[in-house]
Amino acid sequence: MTQVLLGLLALSGLTSVLAVLLEVADSYLADYGECTIRINDGDKELQVQGGNKLLGTLMDAGIFIPSACGGRGSCGLCKLRVLDGGGPILPTETPYMNAAELQDQVRLSCQVKVRNDLAIRIPPELFLIRAYQTRVAELRDLTHQIREVRLHLEDPPEITFKPGQYIQLVVPEYEGSPEPVYRAYSVASAASRPGEIKLVITRVPNGLATTYVHHYLKERDPVTINGPYGDFYLRQSDRxxxxxxxxxxxxxxxxxxxxxxxxxxxxxxxxxxxxxxxxxxxxxxxxxxxxxxxxxxxxxxxxxxxxxxxxxxxxxxxxxxxxxxxxxxxxxxxxxxxxxxxxxxxxxxxxxxxxxxxxxxxxxxxx
Amino acid sequence: MEGTLGAPTILFAAIFTNNILLTNFLGMCSFLAISREIKSSIGLGMAVTFVMTCTAALNYLVHYYLLVPLDLVHFRYIVFIVVIAAFVQLVEMLIERFSPLLYVVLGVFLPLITVNCAILGVVLFMIIRNYSFLQSVAYGLGGGLGWTLAIVALSGIRQRLAQAPIPQPLQGAGMTLIIAGLMALSFMGFSGMIQMQ
Known part of the structure; x- marks a missing residue:
């Protein structure tokens, strides 16, 4: 009996020591203080806390870089130019870059960490992308695995988008996900009704966002979205x-x-x-x-x-x-x-x- | 029983005759996944060598000065894994903080090898075979170098094969496994030079 207790005690002791060590290291080593991000030759300057990925840091500051995978480095969409301070390009980024992009210092913002002052360049229209506070007006099952989510826009009350574009839905922390995640969904409703949007969401087994939408989200719940993004929209012609x-x-x-x-x-x-x-x-x-x-x-x-x-x-x-x-x-x-x-x-x-x-x-x- | 082999012999054996990858088939997942380019496979190999050597030493001390006196040897699997994971995390944070250049070359690979079975394998082998501290470190270093040798050789072959007309069903993982098998066969040529177990 004493041996079992002693064993448990020693094991817990060892793991606690290691955990404390990592915690201490995390707060001292991963703290990079305040950093400045200069955007588009000084059009905008951000004061941010260093130590996080550039994509998330910009998002916290209200600048939304399109990204579909939520920062896992698997979609290659969150590209932007880092002119100064980004350090050398990482092996996790090179598969998504061609020669011209490497030359232009294009980086994946989900892989670049803010460790010091940065100078970056992003397309100016990205400033137009913003976050919208919405409320779930209706949830409706369209098929056995597809659910329609109708969102009523509250702040701001209207969204301007080109039909065909997509938005990102912010899934908050819940049992299935320890941190907020972002997932891209196309808007299914008409742009002529700017006060609400409809999303069509297929259930994916073990998908973080789809599980949330299908099993946790209820009518009247608040939902944050951001957008619009994408260059999939109707082109003018007679074809x-x-x-x-x-x-x-x-x-x-x-x-x-x-x-x-x-x-x-x-x-x-x-x-x-x-x-x-x-x-x-x-x-x-x-x-x-x-x-x-x-x-x-x-x-x-x-x-x-x-x-x-x-x-x-x-x-x-x-x-x-x-x-x-x-x-x-x-x-x-x-x-x-x-x-x-x-x-x-x-x-x-x-x-x-x-x-x-x-x-x-x-x-x-x-x- | 193997206490008689000297550290240099063990180092040599771990690289050639008892290559952990090609004779024990440990550490296969990163071996297959990160072997497309020689450059990144060298980086990964260096990271594995470094972590293997350090964790062999670290876990040797944990085993003989903590687990054996407290009679907790049966918990060694859990303890070794926790020690390895914590060590890798710590090293990653240190590298990221103090050497951005080293981080690019080596640091980005560290999270990939936290759960590399070759690392745990080396630690368990050294305990089972009753190595001394010096022998353990030599075995860790040799195991890492042997792993590096195998992955660099594989990526060299794969780079050349990029131009080869491989039948479609065998492209990718299929061909890589065949190559790994052939490499293992050729490394059998070294066996018998040193008897390790």
Missing amino acids: EMVLIGTGSGLAPLLSILYQMADEGISRKVTLYFGVKEKRDLFYQDEIQALAERLPNFRYVPVLSEPAPEDQWQGETGYVTGVMVRQVSDGSRVEAYLCGNPLMIDAAVKLLKQVGVTDERIFHDKFA
């Missing part, structure tokens, strides 16, 4: 449009269609919506309503593996294959793709084969 979405990738395409209906744009447009079974289809009423407002609109739902009880009469197979059979003259087509990266890669390849050039293919990959 025929092909929209391809899989799963929740339908969201930004729907927002683009609302814009066309609201602005009376009557371009010929076909929406290909690919899912697995009939129960995965959603927003069918909304698409029906859009079809009545858009004169040259055609809707093609495609099921990849329809269940026997679906009694499916429509198109089957991969959405990309169905699309390419129906596009006759690629030289007159402009394509907008959103969803699963594998679908997008396949679609880009097929579109090029039928004569759609690179500069007329726009896409938003859900990583």
